[in-house]
Amino acid sequence: MHLMYFTEQPMSAYPADEGKKFGATALMFSNRHYDPVEGSRLYNEYIEHYKLVEEVGFDGIMLNEHHNAPFCMQAKCNVFASILAAITQRVKIVLLGNPLPLADNPVRLAEELAMIDMVSRGRLVSGFVRGGGQEQLATGVNPAYNRERFEEAHDLVVKAWTQPGPFRHEGTHYQHRVVNPWAVPLQKPHPRVWIPGVLSKETVIWAARQRYPYIALSTAIDATKKIWEHYDSVAAEVGFQGGPEYRGYLQRCHVAETEEKAMANARQFMWMQGEFTGLAHPVWSTPSGYFSPSYRSAFVEFAVGRRSNPRGSAFEEQIASQQIIAGTPKTVIPKLRRLLEETRPSIVGFWASDGFVSDADARTSIRLLGHEVLPAVREMGKELGLLSPFEAESPVSIKYPPATAPAAA
Amino acid sequence: MSAIATDVAWTAEEVRVAGMKLHLRRAGAGQPLLVLHHDVGSPDRLPFYDALARRFTVYVPSHPGYDRSERPEWMRSARDIAVCYQWLLGDLGAANPALVGLGFGGWIAAEMATMAPRGLRRLVLVGAAGIKPRQGDILDQALVSYIDYVRHGFSDSAAFDRIYGAEPTTAQLEQWDLNREMSFRIAWKPYMYSPTLPHLLGGVKVPALVVWGRNDRVVPLDAGEQYAKALPQARLAIVEGAGHFVEMEQPDELAKLVVDFCAGA
Numbered sequence: 079m080h081l082m083y084f085t086e087q088p089m090s091a092y093p094a095d096e097g098k099k100f101g102a103t104a105l106m107f108s109n110r111h112y113d114p115v116e117g118s119r120l121y122n123e124y125i126e127h128y129k130l131v132e133e134v135g136f137d138g139i140m141l142n143e144h145h146n147a148p149f150c151m152q153a154k155c156n157v158f159a160s161i162l163a164a165i166t167q168r169v170k171i172v173l174l175g176n177p178l179p180l181a182d183n184p185v186r187l188a189e190e191l192a193m194i195d196m197v198s199r200g201r202l203v204s205g206f207v208r209g210g211g212q213e214q215l216a217t218g219v220n221p222a223y224n225r226e227r228f229e230e231a232h233d234l235v236v237k238a239w240t241q242p243g244p245f246r247h248e249g250t251h252y253q254h255r256v257v258n259p260w261a262v263p264l265q266k267p268h269p270r271v272w273i274p275g276v277l278s279k280e281t282v283i284w285a286a287r288q289r290y291p292y293i294a295l296s297t298a299i300d301a302t303k304k305i306w307e308h309y310d311s312v313a314a315e316v317g318f319q320g321g322p323e324y325r326g327y328l329q330r331c332h333v334a335e336t337e338e339k340a341m342a343n344a345r346q347f348m349w350m351q352g353e354f355t356g357l358a359h360p361v362w363s364t365p366s367g368y369f370s371p372s373y374r375s376a377f378v379e380f381a382v383g384r385r386s387n388p389r390g391s392a393f394e395e396q397i398a399s400q401q402i403i404a405g406t407p408k409t410v411i412p413k414l415r416r417l418l419e420e421t422r423p424s425i426v427g428f429w430a431s432d433g434f435v436s437d438a439d440a441r442t443s444i445r446l447l448g449h450e451v452l453p454a455v456r457e458m459g460k461e462l463g464l465l466s467p468f469e470a471e472s473p474v475s476i477k478y479p480p481a482t483a484p485a486a487a
Numbered sequence: 488m489s490a491i492a493t494d495v496a497w498t499a500e501e502v503r504v505a506g507m508k509l510h511l512r513r514a515g516a517g518q519p520l521l522v523l524h525h526d527v528g529s530p531d532r533l534p535f536y537d538a539l540a541r542r543f544t545v546y547v548p549s550h551p552g553y554d555r556s557e558r559p560e561w562m563r564s565a566r567d568i569a570v571c572y573q574w575l576l577g578d579l580g581a582a583n584p585a586l587v588g589l590g591f592g593g594w595i596a597a598e599m600a601t602m603a604p605r606g607l608r609r610l611v612l613v614g615a616a617g618i619k620p621r622q623g624d625i626l627d628q629a630l631v632s633y634i635d636y637v638r639h640g641f642s643d644s645a646a647f648d649r650i651y652g653a654e655p656t657t658a659q660l661e662q663w664d665l666n667r668e669m670s671f672r673i674a675w676k677p678y679m680y681s682p683t684l685p686h687l688l689g690g691v692k693v694p695a696l697v698v699w700g701r702n703d704r705v706v707p708l709d710a711g712e713q714y715a716k717a718l719p720q721a722r723l724a725i726v727e728g729a730g731h732f733v734e735m736e737q738p739d740e741l742a743k744l745v746v747d748f749c750a751g752a
Contacts, residue, residue: 106630215629215630218676220671220672220675220676221629221671222668222671222672222675223672360632361629361630361631361632362629362630365629365671366629366664366665366667366668366670366671367667367668367671367672374661374664374665375657375660375661377664378633378657378660378661378663378664379657379660381632381633381660381664382632382633382634382660383632384657
């Protein structure tokens with residue numbers, strides 16, 4: 079198994095009453111409420127948490143990025159990836175990921191990722207995402223070409239990593255006279271690429287076609303199973319067998335010394351989902367052209383307030399469906415067993431705290447996870463045969479199939 | 488003008504331009520007049536269209552990628568649409584047409600005029616996008632819901648309710664979403680204007696009428712003032728009691744302005 083730690087890096091140190099008054103805090107909530115003194119404190123706390131994460135035995139640290147929003151302080155995941163490359167020694171640095179459509183220069187992205195891979199001595203996992211709807215607005219990128227830009231930028235990054243330059247790229251959305259970055263990844267043929275997602279069938283299909291592991295982000299167990307059915311059928315079509323090494327799951331999981339404390343802190347997972355201060359206005363999170371056309375009627379109704387978020391549900395429901403797990407190590411472990419038995423992922427991200435969880439409680443959660451939960455999960459992984467892509471030595475992508483054994487002489 | 492206009496017979500057809508199917512409605516007789524609709528699309532019939540059709544041969548196409556016209560995946564600008572409509576006018580044999588552009592359609596009409604000014608009889612721009620206002624900005628529909636955006640186009644919300652209903656149907660929302668997506672595809676950045684258009688309007692030496700609703704909250708009146716100044720033979724008319732959708736809020740007054748202007752020698 080590959081067990082990762084994740085935090086959104088919440089920037090909860092802003093006047094919450096102002097956030098409530100404004101409503102949706104992603105995109106348009108004024109940054110006059112941003113206090114850089116608190117920002118500096120929080121960034122440095124998160125760095126200390128990451129050091130502790132490595133110390134207590136996690137295999138990887140998962141990073142992401144968002145824009146214009148208190149729920150996530152990482153405006154550029156490559157910045158924290160660079161920091162981790164220098165201050166950690168062992169953990170994989172798992173970016174889930176760089177929002178490709180937001181890049182106006184994918185070649186520069188390929189260079190940055192190659193630098194991170196070299197500085198970290200080959201510990202980079204370079205996931206890619208489409209970016210949230212409001213991210214397109216925050217960066218001025220056309221949501222109507224989101225998926226086209228994602229695919230074209232991906233192809234260009236991988237080409238820049240793997241094919242010697244100089245070459246020229248004349249694409250639909252990107253044109254580059256000279257592609258010849260003076261930095262290439264240490265890992266060959268290139269760093270592993272994992273694709274996280276929530277809902278879009280198109281992304282599941284695309285990931286399976288590339289033979290990239292897909293990381294389901296806190297979906298309900300039944301929905302996760304449907305994702306794997308879908309992934310596996312596409313995998314079969316393109317000629318490989320799906321399985322644990324292609325399956326990742328991000329589990330919201332807060333562990334504390336008492337049940338009461340764990341449950342109280344777990345409520346903070348709803349902080350970014352809108353229960354406390356709101357995430358993005360539905361119109362901002364689902365700009366036209368961004369979402370899957372197969373959900374158009376659901377999203378237009380969501381956008382005008384006629385139905386709830388097709389992606390969200392209430393805290394109690396999420397506890398019941400195990401989208402959120404909270405408790406002491408003793409009560410959390412059986413729930414994780416259910417997740418592993420029913421959905422068989424080999425990559426599990428532990429999203430351990432959110433919102434206003436204190437520094438001390440966040441550290442306790444990391445320690446309890448590392449010392450008591452991870453060893454149990456590893457045992458279950460062995461028992462259930464959940465080999466990670468590293469353990470299974472699965473190919474980096476469909477372009478690099480496993481070498482066939484030499485024919486017997 | 489009667490709200491129940493049974494005297495005008497409209498026909499609808501599909502025409503092919505630049506490899507795509509366009510939905511085209513037409514009615515009336517006389518000199519050709521092309522009406523170019525807003526970025527939110529257009530109801531099939533409006534009293535304003537009927538009033539024009541009593542005097543002219545009126546063509547109302549759905550823009551490529553809007554309402555019932557096919558989406559051309561390759562299209563990237565309002566100018567691309569303008570070229571397609573020049574092509575369409577040629578195929579229709581509509582010589583010396585008048586152009587009446589509404590909002591976003593006004594931008595397309597202005598682009599068409601700069602391309603072929605000598606082939607044009609009259610140019611009417613109503614609350615036209617296409618020029619960057621010196622004060623204020625063109626309202627960014629990406630930040631407001633489908634319903635709120637259209638409501639912003641009316642000075643009196645009751646007019647919205649009359650035309651779309653107080654709670655528009657899901658089918659209408661989906662159509663607005665499709666139209667919005669097409670607007671993003673061709674007018675995302677810069678949003679709803681062309682930095683080069685103002686420099687090209689000086690060659691449009693045909694009589695031009697620039698009309699603005701007094702309470703236009705979508706395209707600031709300053710854009711109208713710039714159009715009126717840049718077009719050599721233009722005058723600016725302000726319609727009271729109207730927002731951006733002048734043709735839906737004050738159809739009688741706008742029809743009279745346009746008919747008088749386009750029928751002139």
